[in-house]
Amino acid sequence: MYSCKQATELMSLSLDGKLSLYQRVALKMHLFMCKLCSRCWKQMLFVRDASHQCSERAGEIDFMPEHSLSPEACERIKNALKEESPP
C-alpha cells in the first residue's frame, strides 16, 4: 500500500508515461480511496493543461509586460541583421 507521498510521486511519473501495470492499478486504488490525493491528481492535471495552453498561446499572452527590448539592444540586433543580410 502506497503512502500519499508515494502516490503523488506515481501521479507525476504517470504524466510522463512511466508507470508499470502494477503501479497503475495501485495508484488507481489509492485515488479511489483517498480524497486528498484525488484532489491533488486533478490539480496536477490542471497544472499540466494550463501549461500546454500557455505554450499554445505564447504569442498572445503578455509575458513580463513591464519589460521591453531596450533601444540599444534593438539597434544592436538590427545592425547584426544588416551585416548578415546580403546586399
Add this chain to the structure above:
Amino acid sequence: MEKNHTLDPEAWVDQHGDALFRYALFRIQDGQVAEDLVQETFLAAIRGKESFAGRSSVKTWLFGILKHKIIDHIRKISRERPEENIEAVADLAGKDFDDKGGWKYQPSEWTTNPSLLFQQQEFWQILQTCLSELPPRLNQAFTLRELDGLSAEEVRKILDVSPTNGGVMLHRARMRLRECLEIRWFAEEA
C-alpha cells in the same frame, strides 16, 4: 499586412522584438541572455528565411526558432553548472508530508472553469509568477516538459541528470506549482 514584412528583418525587430524578448525573459530570467537569444533568433531567421513557407505567421515562426534557442541555452548551462542539479533534487524534500508520508498541508478543493480561466490575462500572470518562483532547475525541467512538449527522457538528457533525478525534479516542480496556484489564485478567488 504581415506578408509584406516577411522579407524585411528590420521590421521583424520592431514588430516582434518585444514579444520575443519577454518570452525569453520569462523562460530564462536573465535580461542579457534574453537579448542574446532574441538576436540569435533573428539571425537564424534571416539565414533560414528561404525555408519560411508562410504556412504560419512570421510571429509563430520566430517563436518556434526562439524556443529551440532556449532549449540549446538550457542544455549548455546544465553542462556548465551541474551543481545546480544536485541542489534542485535536494531542495524542499518532503515539505507537504509527515514522516509517514501522509498529507501535512491538505490540498483544498478548486472550483473553476478552465475555459474561462484561460481567457484571463491575470491567470497567466499568476502562472508566470509561480513558475518564476521555482528553483531554476525545477523551472527548466517543468517548462521543457510541459511548455516545449519534450519527453521526460529528452528533458533529463538536456539537464544532464539521471532518470531518477529527472523524475524527482518534475515531481517537485508539479507539487510546487500546484501549491503556488492554490495560494495565489484559488485561495484568493474563494
